[in-house]
Amino acid sequence: MLPNGITFADRFNGISGSAIRAIFKVLNRPNMISFAGGNPSNDALPNEVCADLAKDALLADGKRILQYGATEGYPPFLESLVGYLQANYRFPVEKENVLPLSGSTQGIDLLCKTLTNPGDTILVESPTFLGNMQTLRIYQQRLVPVESDEQGVLLDKLEETVKREHPKMLYIIPTFQNPTGRTLAAERREPIARLAEKYGFLVIEDDPYRDLRYSGTALPPIKEYDQSEHVLYMGSFSKIISPGLRVGYMVGNAEIIAKCAIGKQGSDLHTSNVSQAIVDQYLRRNLLAPHISEILPAYRDKLNAMLFELEAFPNGTTFTHPEGGLFIFVTIPEGFNAAEVFKEAVEHGVAFVPGTSFYPEGGHENTLRLNFSNSTLEQIHTGMAMLRELFATKLKT
Amino acid sequence: MLPNGITFADRFNGISGSAIRAIFKVLNRPNMISFAGGNPSNDALPNEVCADLAKDALLADGKRILQYGATEGYPPFLESLVGYLQANYRFPVEKENVLPLSGSTQGIDLLCKTLTNPGDTILVESPTFLGNMQTLRIYQQRLVPVESDEQGVLLDKLEETVKREHPKMLYIIPTFQNPTGRTLAAERREPIARLAEKYGFLVIEDDPYRDLRYSGTALPPIKEYDQSEHVLYMGSFSKIISPGLRVGYMVGNAEIIAKCAIGKQGSDLHTSNVSQAIVDQYLRRNLLAPHISEILPAYRDKLNAMLFELEAFPNGTTFTHPEGGLFIFVTIPEGFNAAEVFKEAVEHGVAFVPGTSFYPEGGHENTLRLNFSNSTLEQIHTGMAMLRELFATKLKT
Numbered sequence: 001m002l003p004n005g006i007t008f009a010d011r012f013n014g015i016s017g018s019a020i021r022a023i024f025k026v027l028n029r030p031n032m033i034s035f036a037g038g039n040p041s042n043d044a045l046p047n048e049v050c051a052d053l054a055k056d057a058l059l060a061d062g063k064r065i066l067q068y069g070a071t072e073g074y075p076p077f078l079e080s081l082v083g084y085l086q087a088n089y090r091f092p093v094e095k096e097n098v099l100p101l102s103g104s105t106q107g108i109d110l111l112c113k114t115l116t117n118p119g120d121t122i123l124v125e126s127p128t129f130l131g132n133m134q135t136l137r138i139y140q141q142r143l144v145p146v147e148s149d150e151q152g153v154l155l156d157k158l159e160e161t162v163k164r165e166h167p168k169m170l171y172i173i174p175t176f177q178n179p180t181g182r183t184l185a186a187e188r189r190e191p192i193a194r195l196a197e198k199y200g201f202l203v204i205e206d207d208p209y210r211d212l213r214y215s216g217t218a219l220p221p222i223k224e225y226d227q228s229e230h231v232l233y234m235g236s237f238s239k240i241i242s243p244g245l246r247v248g249y250m251v252g253n254a255e256i257i258a259k260c261a262i263g264k265q266g267s268d269l270h271t272s273n274v275s276q277a278i279v280d281q282y283l284r285r286n287l288l289a290p291h292i293s294e295i296l297p298a299y300r301d302k303l304n305a306m307l308f309e310l311e312a313f314p315n316g317t318t319f320t321h322p323e324g325g326l327f328i329f330v331t332i333p334e335g336f337n338a339a340e341v342f343k344e345a346v347e348h349g350v351a352f353v354p355g356t357s358f359y360p361e362g363g364h365e366n367t368l369r370l371n372f373s374n375s376t377l378e379q380i381h382t383g384m385a386m387l388r389e390l391f392a393t394k395l396k397t
Numbered sequence: 398m399l400p401n402g403i404t405f406a407d408r409f410n411g412i413s414g415s416a417i418r419a420i421f422k423v424l425n426r427p428n429m430i431s432f433a434g435g436n437p438s439n440d441a442l443p444n445e446v447c448a449d450l451a452k453d454a455l456l457a458d459g460k461r462i463l464q465y466g467a468t469e470g471y472p473p474f475l476e477s478l479v480g481y482l483q484a485n486y487r488f489p490v491e492k493e494n495v496l497p498l499s500g501s502t503q504g505i506d507l508l509c510k511t512l513t514n515p516g517d518t519i520l521v522e523s524p525t526f527l528g529n530m531q532t533l534r535i536y537q538q539r540l541v542p543v544e545s546d547e548q549g550v551l552l553d554k555l556e557e558t559v560k561r562e563h564p565k566m567l568y569i570i571p572t573f574q575n576p577t578g579r580t581l582a583a584e585r586r587e588p589i590a591r592l593a594e595k596y597g598f599l600v601i602e603d604d605p606y607r608d609l610r611y612s613g614t615a616l617p618p619i620k621e622y623d624q625s626e627h628v629l630y631m632g633s634f635s636k637i638i639s640p641g642l643r644v645g646y647m648v649g650n651a652e653i654i655a656k657c658a659i660g661k662q663g664s665d666l667h668t669s670n671v672s673q674a675i676v677d678q679y680l681r682r683n684l685l686a687p688h689i690s691e692i693l694p695a696y697r698d699k700l701n702a703m704l705f706e707l708e709a710f711p712n713g714t715t716f717t718h719p720e721g722g723l724f725i726f727v728t729i730p731e732g733f734n735a736a737e738v739f740k741e742a743v744e745h746g747v748a749f750v751p752g753t754s755f756y757p758e759g760g761h762e763n764t765l766r767l768n769f770s771n772s773t774l775e776q777i778h779t780g781m782a783m784l785r786e787l788f789a790t791k792l793k794t
Binding site for chain 2: 012059116131197238253269
């Protein structure tokens with residue numbers, strides 16, 4: 001019960017917390033097979049390496065790490081991050097274009113804080129990542145979905161929607177999208193940068209999965225086509241080193257970055273220096289590329305195992321065929337209600353996320369998101385067999 | 398320059414970034430004696446201990462530390478934090494009353510986000526901590542100062558202001574206040590809790606300095622008198638272990654805490670697990686009390702050295718006599734402009750913070766804040782001698 005005389009802010013009307021975070025609590029049950037969440041595999045988390053890196057960094061530069069730092073970043077990390085970006089991307093990056101973040105979701109929060117007023121319009125893919133939809137909603141943004149196909153956002157629909165809605169931003173996950181695993185086609189990337197420039201809206205390019213590619217060829221981020229600084233690029237070390245460290249970053253227009261730094265001052269002041277120092281050491285010692293190469297084969301096997309199991313699902317089931325990332329999106333024939341079946345699945349020891357949560361406009365009750373990275377091959381086979389049986393029963397009745 | 402067609406949010410009108418953070422950049426000059434900032438002494442930062450704790454924790458529980466965690470906290474830390482609070486405070490605390498924060502400023506951000514609408518009124522001390530004033534302003538709060546004397550907020554003025562202004566919250570630093578170093582008198586503490594209950598506003602009790610007491614007797618926090626859950630208690634490990642780890646916490650009404658957790662989901666998701674694990678180890682191994690005992694004598698000596706130097710300042714100079722914390726607040730005779738003298742002082746190699754930045758209503762140009770914790774005794778004697786000479790010159794002209 002709230003204290004006498006106290007009420008919550010208007011911006012929280014209708015905000016109930018992320019469905020995924022609530023599901024997390026169920027997952028602590030013993031023997032639960034979880035295809036929910038978006039966790040990296042525990043096997044891919046380099047804790048012994050990080051133990052040494054943390055100790056080395058705290059012995060070598062511990063006074064600076066433990067002291068207050070600059071909002072703009074722990075200087076060695078900022079330096080190695082800029083070097084990493086210059087080596088891996090073809091967009092221009094100097095220190096003033098980069099802001100270290102406590103996870104890339106913080107970037108969405110800061111962009112909303114610094115750039116949007118309540119009632120502004122944000123275009124989003126449909127479905128899209130529900131966690132960041134919640135962030136946008138807390139800032140009282142009006143979310144307008146843009147139609148997509150298997151190749152991502154449809155350019156003519158996007159331009160039509162931009163003309164009609166005058167959006168402040170487009171929020172897009174172009175590569176191995178959450179929740180679909182889809183990748184925006186190469187030929188649709190440059191035009192999005194051009195539309196942003198033409199109509200004067202920002203593109204938030206959220207790209208945390210790009211290095212988890214199991215087949216096919218890497219595509220340039222939209223940011224590489226950005227000639228007018230309308231694209232803000234959000235990266236993260238959560239999926240390739242560790243989410244528990246909470247280290248991501250944002251790249252873009254220096255004036256927007258500086259304003260976001262002021263917003264960050266007023267929130268966490270700066271990202272944990274010890275987390276920044278661990279990632280710095282990871283980059284500085286060139287551990288990242290070999291680590292990614294090491295973790296990819298197991299992820300590829302898990303994706304393939306789950307796709308194989310899906311082939312045997314009830315007639316009429318369709319699903320995406322991602323070339324990377326962490327997710328497969330499944331559509332069961334009409335009439336199936338994933339949220340209802342979810343409860344029963346959990347009783348049988350298997351969890352997933354009902355797809356409806358990812359649609360800004362709701363509906364699509366017959367869809368679900370599956371994560372393969374955080375289960376063993378055996379769990380994938382067992383859990384998917386269970387779901388197949390359960391779904392088949394539901395479709396008969 | 399901003400990209401074409403893009404403007405900043407209305408909430409950033411008039412927000413220019415913390416004066417202290419801007420001053421930080423000056424401090425990197427070699428040989429600068431800094432009485433600005435609020436940094437703990439580098440000598441008080443236990444980097445070798447933390448190096449071992451980080452390594453041990455990452456070896457013992459590294460998969461959980463590096464994996465996504467709960468917004469509600471890394472479970473071992475949450476457990477040791479609750480135990481620490483139960484052992485050290487007489488207010489009731491269960492897990493649902495506590496939220497780990499990425500520094501206690503994040504608590505101000507989350508309380509504004511979850512509880513306030515633009516245009517709400519927040520009562521603040523005058524002067525008060527400028528960093529958190531900025532956070533409140535970004536949420537478009539109307540800051541109304543409450544008159545204080547040497548014993549802190551005046552109760553009759555507080556009640557009068559509450560009746561007139563109908564505030565949503567009172568933001569107060571009762572112990573070794575920033576910037577004054579003052580402590581709210583014992584007999585004014587319970588009445589503040591009663592006023593909050595009577596008039597239905599929240600008290601944000603920001604208490605990061607309480608363990609840095611060099612003389613006198615500890616006073617109960619306002620929260621210990623709170624019978625109606627109108628007080629939100631903000632604590633921090635920044636001043637007693639390390640600010641660079643970014644670990645603080647908030648204690649209060651379970652429903653408000655749960656709503657703040659939803660707000661935190663949408664920002665940094667959770668505080669760095671490695672930072673939480675280091676503080677957990679610190680608490681779990683009972684290292685905190687001995688560490689505080691170890692660091693107090695040097696802080697006491699520094700405070701006394703600075704107070705001694707202030708005695709020789711030009712006639713008419715007054716200053717606070719704190720029993721703890723990090724700051725002394727100085728008032729120079731009228732006509733003195735601390736912001737103007739600041740530039741000259743920096744040229745002479747000594748920095749402080751002009752007091753005007755701490756007043757919500759501005760003015761008070763003849764005041765300044767001095768920090769003693771982050772300088773050596775020699776720097777205090779040298780730097781204060783320089784300021785004394787410089788100030789004397791200014792007062793003559």
